[in-house]
Amino acid sequence: MIPHTKQRARTSESRRLFDLKALSEPMFAIYCLALFFMWIAYWVPFFIIPSFARYRLGASSTLSFYLLAVAHAATLPGRILAVYASTRYGIPQMLLASSIATGVMLLAWTAVGTINAYIVWISMLGLAMVLLAVLVPAIIPQICPRKEVVGVRMGMAWASASFGVLVGTPVSGKLINVETGSFWKAQVFIGVAMLAGSACVAFLWRAISRRDKLLATGL
């Protein structure tokens, strides 16, 4: 069962793992900050969707397991939509729209009280959230000065996202009390984190459009 994969041609040039100088570029720094905030919130719903259904709404264990599948099924139209919408309206605009929508949806989670409402909410969250996952990497080439550094920048951006995960899920785990069914603290926490991320995206969009305008007049 050994995959007999051919060795790649080795290249003399090796890619660097980190480039600290990149963080002094305002656009890239804002982008890393936005990823950090958004990824505080990103994985939390996927981790606690079944627990919320079970302990807060009193759903059966079978249904709570299926709700996660519903959330992922709802991402399918979002994946297709993301490609067409971003070519039509622009990637930063769509990223801003979807992060605001996700933040609002996460705050609206506090108002969900019945199973039916929860299923509708989950579908809408899946639709809004998957746009983030698809569009976030697509924006990197736009904020890189040269094509060669895209790989390094991508790695650094994801590293900052992983720090967000490291903060977000344990903190929201602490904020949840399963026995009393109290989830609202964690919901507000991730909702506010997502909105903070979308504020950073708004700054980024402004910076990108200003730079593009400068480039257009310079030519």
Add this chain to the structure above:
Amino acid sequence: MVGDSSEINKSRCVSDFVERRGFLSAYGSYQIYYESALLKETSPATITWVGTVEGVLVILGGVASGPVYDRGFVRELLLVGSALVVAGIILLSLSTKFYQVLLTQGFCVGIGSGMLYTPSIALVSSCFHKRRAHAICLATCGTAFGMSTSVSPPCLATTYLRSPAVVQNLIYYNRWNLIPYRVCEASSSDRFCVDDPSAGIDHTCRTCHRNVDHDTTYEATRPNL
């Protein structure tokens, strides 16, 4: 080993995504199972660390495996990554304590999945040139598929939740997910790319004469879910 090379590679990459992201996306199911059955005495906040460690390692592993892939260690990445994931999931089925679950699902599967990150996305990109975005898009659909295959066994198993002895089946059953995954992994090979005239054997981009995966990072559809 017959068939269109790109089909084989595509199936391999779909199966990579099935395992890699699907397992993490389905973590909520594991969380509630640990809370309500397997690790009842551990607090839910502590249990969350399993998913956190796995999520962080999958992302950071993807970052770290990029330069390793660039230096030509594809086979090593695939071998070590697959071995870690399989060992982690099989050992997870035997785990009964929190630290065991953390080590197997958190660290072992997390590091292994991180190692499979770059090969799974870069191989699709290097074997498809005309319709690369479509190919990557199809490969990432493996995530949703993996999600459903990881979740449906728990769904089946919950009907037996009242009987503690059968509960262990929940994780145990998940071993079967590995079979299609391993078959695709073993039947795939980078060297089939040779048959494909549109793909260069040395994975050097014909336009910029650089590693193709520098190019693939431009892919708008690089997935994250």
